[in-house]
Amino acid sequence: xxxxxxxxxxxxxxxxxxxxxxxxxxxxxxxxxxxxxxxxxxxxxxxxxxxxxxxxxxxxxxxxxxxxxxxxxxxxxxxxxxxxxxxxxxxxx
Ligand code: HEC
Numbered sequence: 001x002x003x004x005x006x007x008x009x010x011x012x013x014x015x016x017x018x019x020x021x022x023x024x025x026x027x028x029x030x031x032x033x034x035x036x037x038x039x040x041x042x043x044x045x046x047x048x049x050x051x052x053x054x055x056x057x058x059x060x061x062x063x064x065x066x067x068x069x070x071x072x073x074x075x076x077x078x079x080x081x082x083x084x085x086x087x088x089x090x091x092x093x
Contacts, residue, residue, distance in 0.1 A: 030054065034089035036081040043071055043082055057093065058086040 028037035030050050044053045047070065058066070063086040064074040073079055 032089050034085055036085045037089070039078065040082050040085045043078070053086075054090065056090065058090050059092050060087050063087050 028041045031037045031041050031054070040053075041050065044050070056062075060083070063083045066086075067074045067079050067083055071079070071082070074083055
């Protein structure tokens with residue numbers, strides 16, 4: 001392999017790996033920044049697009065109802081985190 005080709009291959013490898021490195025725990029787009037945004041993304045985009053969630057404004061009762069309906073116990077540690085995010089970051093303006 002000549003050096004130019006080697007560098008080209010390395011370059012593509014770096015480009016391919018970057019999004020993976022940038023992802024991980026902080027990968028919450030398109031959800032707005034906020035505590036537990038990544039958790040909410042993981043929990044609430046399993047069955048449908050983020051848009052369904054993002055186009056809704058949640059009060060406490062709705063957030064708890066949706067969580068219970070789709071995921072499980074709203075009083076679990078994870079449930080409380082998700083509901084807090086929904087009612088604040090995506091809360092009623
Ligand atoms: C187990 C699958 C599943 C999970 C997980 C899930 N949903 Fe849903 N969700 C659905 C289905 C099915 C619908 C109704 C069909 C549709 O509109 O696509 C829906 C619809 C919705 C709607 C539209 C209003 C309505 O009731 O039809 C909202 C808002 C919503 N989900 C919020 C959430 C939130 C917030 C979470 C995370 C806590 C979540 N969903 C997680 C399956 C799920």
